[in-house]
Amino acid sequence: MNRKQQMNKKMAKRAKAKKNKVSQPNPSNKPVERYISKAERAKMEQAEQQPVEVAPAAEAETETETETETVDSETASETNS
Numbered sequence: 001m002n003r004k005q006q007m008n009k010k011m012a013k014r015a016k017a018k019k020n021k022v023s024q025p026n027p028s029n030k031p032v033e034r035y036i037s038k039a040e041r042a043k044m045e046q047a048e049q050q051p052v053e054v055a056p057a058a059e060a061e062t063e064t065e066t067e068t069e070t071v072d073s074e075t076a077s078e079t080n081s
Helices: 003-019 038-080
Strands: none
Touching: none
16 A cells, blocks of 8 residues: 555544544533532521421412401491491
8 A cells, every 4th residue: 555545544444433433421510519518408407497487478478468458348348337
């Protein structure tokens, strides 16, 4: 083989290798689990528990508001009669 044929053969071999190349999965797509300290865990637990405590208080406020509205409407109807 002369030089030109050798170069063509190498180029064809490289092109074939690129075509048949198996791509590895991207490691950046995998979520990295990091260490969570005790202080961070305590903050997370507190944040989870805090909305639960606030929700019943909000429900109680709405109940008292509806009771007040009912009482107001009853007194208004009594005064009109």
